[in-house]
Amino acid sequence: MASSPIAPWEKKAFAASVFGLGLTGVAQMPIFSRYYIADIPGFAWLGDFVFTHMLHYALAAVFLYFAFRFAATYVLAGRRDHPLTASGAVRVAVYAALIVTGAVRMVKNLSWVYMGEWPVLVVDWTHLFLAMVLLGAVLWARGGDRRRYTALSRR
Amino acid sequence: MKRRAFLKTLGLAGAATAAAAVPGLAAEKPAAPGTVLATLFDLSQCIGCGACVEACREANANRYPEPKKPFPPMYPSRVPVEDWSDKRDVDDRLTPYNWLFIQSATVEHQGKSLEVHMPRRCMHCQKPPCANLCPWGAASKTASGSVRINTDICLGGAKCKTVCPWSIPQRQTGVGLYLDLLPSLAGNGVMYKCDRCHARMAAGGLPACIEACPNEVQSIGPRDEIVAKAHELAKAMSGFIYGETENGGTNTIYVSPVPFEAIQAASPPGPGRPTLAPVTDAMSFETSLAAAAVVAPIAAVAGAVLRAAKRNTDAKEHRHG
Structure with a gap:
């Protein structure tokens, strides 16, 4: 390995x-x-x-730095024999959605950007909801043997 | 631009009188979409008659809170009950039932005693801390440059008031969405403030305060034009400007014949009575930190690529070496 x-x-x-x-x-x-x-x-x-x-x-x-570093490292290492585990895939998906909604929130806060009342509401609530989902996913991952993001080598 | 000229510019000159007589008649938008509008108060023209305050109250009366009593108990006991429902007539400060008041002061300036009247309401910041920091999406900027609170979903946490440099939004307990969620444990009513008559503007009208003013104290128009006009006016009266740069720039600009420090000294700020002190840009960090959030992932990927390249090179050297 x-x-x-x-x-x-x-x-x-x-x-x-x-x-x-x-x-x-x-x-x-x-x-x-x-x-x-x-x-x-x-x-x-x-x-x-x-x-x-x-x-x-x-x-x-800081979070984005490490998240993208890990993602790029995973892809560049070409470790196809180390697929994402189920708990890893769930957490990666939630992180990705949090990044997207967080980025939209950052953009809407720029002084020259207007997004509209309802898009702001939907993005804010989605970001909040995803944060709660992430908390649940992290706690779930800590239980049992689900901490690893990637599976051990199949070789 | 004054009311009549504003409508004329929009091709509504003929409708100006009719629009005033028949609310909601004009269907046209007040400005091209995306045009940020600002208002200019020429304080040398304000006589403090209160017509704007009265017009504001009439125009927004159907939006005032009607709280349910008794209020649900809130925990812990430090959570304040804020009830203005029995004090609806208060008009010398901001309240949930009074979104505009006139601050009056007698000021000595250049050897003369001058009485100054200053209509006060939300400044409608270009980088509004209330909207940028609302975690619930209840406060937001509008395309026309005003800032509004969605009273249907506001939980009344009053964070918007805490972060507002002028503490503009005012809370009424016992009303709003929090009553349907966890009334004892989270939320505390709804926050209210001027939204520059958003619905009237969307229907092609003007804010009630502008329309009602007998002295045309207030003008509204594209912000760059309003700023230029404010400077011309200030130059002509050797006056002073407030609101152009405060908190990184607002869409409410005052021009006064006397220094604002003097108005503040004669009429000090207090609860519901906003400051006139210079206000630094509370959200100045947002743009630079947002830029850092853009650069960080790019740097991370670049670093990972370089590291992978080095690992490959090392591996090849190891195999051949």
Whole structure:
């Protein structure tokens, strides 16, 4: 079996960016202040909407870097004998949909872009829904033996 | 452009009077799609009569909240109940029932005492934090440059008010979608603010405040024209401009014969009474970080290609070496 072309630190950085995106995404809802989380010493920043929004953008750039690096590495390595597992395929699909809806949200926020009321609503709700689906998919993948994105070599 | 000239430019000169007399008569769009419109307030012309405030209230009365009482208990207890339903007559500040008020101040300027009246409502930012940060898609920009809140889906979390540099949106508890979801645990009503009479504009009309003003204090037109006009006006009266660059640029521009700092000093901001201080661009980071989000995947793919090429080269050297 060939060694993984993705270093362990890269996997950890990717996971950290996903966690950060989830946290700063939830922080876009006015709940951390309502439920005293932002009152905990050291957590006040979770109640700062503009700061967490900025952080969400920055983490999105980090996430995109690793997501595309992994995808490109997988494709370029030509490891067709390592197909995506079922849980890997589900997570990749949800990540892809989150990337698309997140990108649309970024575009609609540009000052010269107008998207219309209903498209904004649909994209916002879809992004939110997908984030919840991802949480479920990640928890599902952590159970049993479903953590791997790709299957072991068939050779 | 004043009301009559605005309609004339649109080929509606003959309909100007009729359009005013018969609401919704004009079917034409007020401007070409995609034209961002701005409004200009010439404060030297405002006498503070309140006709604009009255017109706003009449035009929007059917959109005001009718909350159900008693309100559902909300947890935790720190969540504030905001109820203006018994104070609908308040007109000296922004409320869910008053989307426009007149800020008046007596200001000493160049040895003279001047009374200044300033109609205040949503600034309609070009990069509106309320719309950009609403996580629920309830607030959005319109094609004509106004910013509106969809009161049918707003949950009343008031994030829009928190991030608005002028704290414009105002909340009414006990009304809206949150009542059908988790009324005790999430949401707290609906946020209300001026949407520059979006429905009237879409029907070819003008915002009620512009139409009602006896002194033609307010003009509306394409933003670049309004900005040029504001500068001409400011130059002619040796006046001051507010709103052109605030928060990265707004579609509401005031020209005053006295400094806005002086108005602010004589009439300080407070709850429901927006500031007149200079406002920096709260969303300036968005464009640069969005650019980073575009560059990141390109860099990642380029890096992966180079790494794969190196692995191939190393593998060949290993086989031949």
